[in-house]
Amino acid sequence: AQKITQTQPGMFVQEKEAVTLDCTYDTSDPSYGLFWYKQPSSGEMIFLIYQGSYDQQNATEGRYSLNFQKARKSANLVISASQLGDSAMYFCAMRLNTGNQFYFGTGTSLTVIP
Amino acid sequence: NAGVTQTPKFQVLKTGQSMTLQCAQDMNHEYMSWYRQDPGMGLRLIHYSVGAGITDQGEVPNGYNVSRSTTEDFPLRLLSAAPSQTSVYFCASSYDWPADEAFFGQGTRLTVV
Numbered sequence: 001a002q003k004i005t006q007t008q009p010g011m012f013v014q015e016k017e018a019v020t021l022d023c024t025y026d027t028s029d030p031s032y033g034l035f036w037y038k039q040p041s042s043g044e045m046i047f048l049i050y051q052g053s054y055d056q057q058n059a060t061e062g063r064y065s066l067n068f069q070k071a072r073k074s075a076n077l078v079i080s081a082s083q084l085g086d087s088a089m090y091f092c093a094m095r096l097n098t099g100n101q102f103y104f105g106t107g108t109s110l111t112v113i114p
Numbered sequence: 115n116a117g118v119t120q121t122p123k124f125q126v127l128k129t130g131q132s133m134t135l136q137c138a139q140d141m142n143h144e145y146m147s148w149y150r151q152d153p154g155m156g157l158r159l160i161h162y163s164v165g166a167g168i169t170d171q172g173e174v175p176n177g178y179n180v181s182r183s184t185t186e187d188f189p190l191r192l193l194s195a196a197p198s199q200t201s202v203y204f205c206a207s208s209y210d211w212p213a214d215e216a217f218f219g220q221g222t223r224l225t226v227v
Contacts, residue, residue, distance in 0.1 A: 009154075021129040045204065045218035052213055091156060095212045097154055100145055100164065101172065101207070106156040 004094050006105035013082045021077040021108045023092030032095035034075040034080040041084050089111045116140050119190040120205045120219025127195040127226045135190040135222050137205030144210040150201040163188055164210055194225045
């Protein structure tokens, strides 16, 4: 069963604008972590941000924030003030307390337009 | 600091050949894993390990073997390469706790002809 769903295969955003990348997840485990990774065209996987299932506040890291809506099982990534260097593939991932495996979504390709 | 070192970066194999993708980490992580990345399919888990001597299958284990004799190393063996194994392979490691992110190697682009 698909545990992580990213429904936006591709997104475009104007430079300096904000963009939201969607991610929904599916688990009955009460303890889990949610992650976002960036994969630029060079291919490496770069960790961006983490949200724990028990965290009360939405996570923020610089221009990245995670809009965590537990009841809706969504963990959307918000990138503020987009830059050309933000053009990349973005993956949402979940890690469960049981088994500790990571489950990845299919990714969203973001293109920042000058 | 090296982090996760994955070799080789590129490889071309003929159908039926075998090979080993190497992965080493120097962060004393318990958890190590191998993924394959195919267009439109994200990263799919092949095998993982929660410590030396312990390995388990992921979502797509067929055609691959792993072993974990030390904490640092987690090689992935392709037994008899097939064109369907053409992919980008990533090794990753982390502490064995849901709050800890995975650290990835640089990836191996494998082509089976």
